[in-house]
Amino acid sequence: MGSPSLPVPVTPAGRDGLAALLAGPRRAVVALDFDGTLAGIVPDPEQARAHPGAVPALARLAPRLGSVAVITGRPAEVAVRYGGFAGAAGLERLVVLGHYGAERWDATTGAVTADAPPPGVAAARAELPGIVAGSGFGRGTWIEDKGRAVAVHTRRTAHPQAAFDALREPLSALAERHGLIVEPGRLVLELRPPGVDKGAALASYVRESGAGCVLYAGDDLGDLAAFAAVEELRAEGLPGLLVCSGSSEVTELADRADLVVDGPGGVVELLTALADRLGPAAG
Structure with missing residues (x-):
């Protein structure tokens, strides 16, 4: 079986975002939701695990990029455990933003930092x-x-x-x-709590990273805020690519996306195709 081909975004803004990522990967941020994007949706959320190809694909791609982040509503430590991210070769600089950015796990330290618990x-x-x-x-x-x-x-x-x-x-x-x-x-x-969402977490992380472009992939209504953040960044001149991990249960994201892939398996294929196109990481 050959390597997956790199799909073409259906919008001009998406094509610009992909072109910017390919031209300047060292300034690119790739940010991904967890459930429904890197992991399949299952009846019991405690049984969710990353697609078996997710870590290998991320491990190939991450060294070629400026930064890779996972942004999730789950606690950061849970996403790290269910994703199998800790100690994975190639993911030494991975960041997991849990609880919509209220928690942060850095692979460089293996530690979680967190804001004060919200009232209510x-x-x-x-x-x-x-x-x-x-x-x-x-x-x-x-x-x-x-x-x-x-x-x-x-x-x-x-x-x-x-x-x-x-x-x-x-x-x-x-x-x-x-x-x-x-x-x-x-x-x-x-x-x-209000004011805590994936859009705020993504925008803050992109600016912190000094990114020159951003790709965000998600599957659910909670990812609309991140889509909106990318759209705002694009309006400011920062190229971006919006990817929907397709689902028949949610159509709103597909309608807003530049590129729709077939669930977590499609996300893995996209990450793999990006790694193939970018070639070997610089030493």
Whole structure:
């Protein structure tokens, strides 16, 4: 089987972003969501693991770039563990921004640094079981404690979309009472502090890195903020490429993307094709 070919973005801005990355990889930031992008979506989020080709592809590509970052709503340490990133040859400079940037893991140190825990999450967490039970969709619903956020998953219920729809309004009211927001996703509703999102995390990291261009890949509604951040950076003159890890469950990202690939496997193929095109890393 030959190497995957490098796909062509469908938009002029995307083609400019890809051209800038290929022309100046040492100033490029490649940032990727975890669940649905590097790892497949599974009924039990605790069983999520990176696609088997993800670490090898990233390890080939990362030494050719200015920086590679994973941006996720999960705790940074969990994403590192589920991704198999720690100690991976080639990923010595990888950064994982967990909890939408509130936590940061650096491969150079192997340590996690974090902001102070947000107020309101603990109070909302205490009320959630009663609200879920009262919705009539408690059976199969799973509450995920993310520390700085809390998420309610309906994928394992008998009627996942109906449970999602029934819970959206009461969870929004709960979030409002405690100064939080609700972020909807693929059969999941996450309660977290306002002003904390992947867009803010990405924009801050791109500027910190002194990047000359950026590629961002995501799959879910929570990635729209990162897409918007790339669009704002492009308006400021920084080339960028928006990649959607395709899903029939979410179409909004595909509509905004410069390039749509076929899920985590497609992301791995894209990373591999980029590594092939850029050739051997400089010594």
